[in-house]
Amino acid sequence: MKKYNLVSRLELTNITKQYPGCLANDNVSLTLMPGEIHALLGENGAGKSTLVKTIYGVVAPDKGDIIWNGKEVSIKSPSVARDLGIGMVFQHFSLFETLTVSQNIELCLSKAQLNEIGDLGERITKLSEEYGLNVKPSRYVHSLSIGERQRVEIMRCLVQSVKLLILDEPTSVLTPQEVSGLFDVLRTLSNEGCSILFISHKLHEVTEICHKATILRGGKVVDTCIPQDETPASIAKMMVGDLAEQDAGYAKKEGTVSIFNIEDLSLPAKQPFGTALKNLSFELKSGEILGIAGVAGNGQDELMAIISGEDERTVNNSISLDGADISHLHAGERRKLGMAYVPEERLGRGAVPDMSLTENTLLTHSEGFIKNGLVDWPSIKDYTSKLIAKYKVKCHGEFSEAKSLSGGNLQKFIMGREIGQNPKVLICAHPTWGVDVGAALAIHQALLELRDKGAAILLISEDIDELFLLADRMAAVCDGYLSPVVKTENTNIDQIGQWMAGTFIGNASVSNKQETTA
């Protein structure tokens, strides 16, 4: 890190923000020097998002000062933040899909800025070459991959000569290769004096590129450190407080009998921006976890929908359970046969936002809680409160609305609800996405326990570390194709990363039948 001068880029003092029922930020102070890459760490609900939203002018703090380049400022809106030179790349991208890259960037610029720039397309091309972003101004955003979209967002900040770039979990959607590309860009920016505030759950990334880290817990700053001097485990310890065991290296198991089979499944895309599934075949055995890696939008959602029965199109004999074809059965009938699902979208698919947790439990557990056609409320309420306690779901009680829970807590609840059905086959997408270290551990253990009881688990995730941790066998999807399936101990992150990028496609013999004999 180069030191340009002694004036800090950004200084926060005693930022406090109270939400109803929750103190999101409690006297948070933080200093950021020019060119510094600063990590903001903490579990879910620790107050990271609130803090960056305060800096970007989306949230108004109740108390506290913001000092920008030595001067006190009041950031009332994102446009004020941008005028100061603060740019933010959101976790859920804020791009307009039906517009071009160039139009998307133009929308963020004032007339004066546009005049100054002159030819915007030229400027984008030039910056794109300078930073290796590889962004073409005339492309429509809906035709871009997730990684490319992220680069468009970064470009949007660069065009405005940003002095502080805030990135909210930027790597959660990227392939390992894309991550290293992003880090190169960030390092270049840092060398030019741009400060970077980096939120991440992935600790090895933090130790790799961040100069400093601030750790939040319960809205308070609990620690700061120089990540290079620490290990992921020691940082995790600071985040969680009490010791959570990281990376236990769970024992791998071999499945027993084949229970769930996908046979030569091809399916055209249903949505305009969807992915068609192409000749997918794999088998899932009892007592194993099969992990499917892949960058978001490569067919995972479509695969999930056709397996769960949510996509009602039937491809005869493509899906079978216990040897019987179930491809014509609808979602409810498949559940009755012992399948359970944890979809990616928690609110809306995994749970009904406006219904209480108790009612949401009833949705997938109707058997046993309905007697003579009547709902047995006391026992379902009882069951729900046990779920809440077992998975340490933070909420006001079993009658909290699903939408009032934070993403991680709702995820714990949904995982618990589905595991609690003792399914024969559990299909599970991104089980710990956005979930903090402690909760992730609880979910991992629940999944392993379920596997050891003999259930077959299909794990679809973008978190490649997690797949290596949990899965007994692995594969990757790219553009609707499935790579060969291999035992986890026989592969490595490089190979899976390349498969995620599609290197296996075109190898005419992408057939998983050969693998089963291997």
Add this chain to the structure above:
Amino acid sequence: MDSDLIVQILFAAVKTGTPLLFIALGEVICEKSGILNLGQEGMMLMGAVVGFLAAYGTGSAGLGVLAAMIMGCIMSLIFAVLVLHLGANQVATGLALTIFGTGLSAFIGSGVVGQTIQGFQPIAIPLLSDIPFIGRILFSHDILVYTSFAMTFILMFVVYKTRIGLTLTAVGENPHAANAIGIKVLRVRYLAVMFGGVMAGISGAYMSLVYTPMWVENMTAGRGWIALALVVFASWRIGRIMLGAYLFGVASIMHLVLQGLGWSISPNLLAMLPYVATVIVMVIISADKFKEKLLAPRSLGKTFDPRQMA
């Protein structure tokens, strides 16, 4: 059919299509901002009755149009406050606005039913109106028809070529993202809804001042609804709205033409043509879900409240 008859049919189609063009242009701008206003019929009727009353009282058709524009704007403001400010459901509020406008227009217009006024007179544009066929079809109309031509081209330019159009599209596509980059989403939507109201007002005035210069209860006869279908038919593209409006114009006058040619079909059946055409077009368009999703503004009909962002 001789060429004279064809010219007459097409001339009448432009005339009949003009109120549809006005109201559909207003609605497409409104929908591009992500707001579905089903109150078109109500706003149009209020525009028609107020326009007629003002023209009847002052003797000036121009003042009539102005009054109708203001009335349309007021109606759309009621909708905008309920939907944008108070977060009411767009479909329910729009339907309520139509029912409200239908009733209120009948009430305040009851005293002038059957009265007639001097509407706008046709102005043949020198030179242009001398072009064979085209001149008589397009350039021998009244001032409002020419206004609708101009409006179409102005809107095409504004929506597709300017920053204003880009902002409008962005808001309709993803209001959350638009808010995050500092666009005032509600302000854009207020303006778009009000523009829709003004256009519905003019459209109503065209009915009561030009098309049939008189006021009759419920005289718009579902044109507000046809306009909503027209926007989907045109897949939210302005040039196609003009084309669609005139096609519906042809469908609307077909029953007169066919009767003129001596067909012995019940005129009541033939008068259904534009509505049947609407249903058929909607079925065809909706059959291709893929395309519809690609073209429709993404946030159409969804409530957006910037206060719930954090």
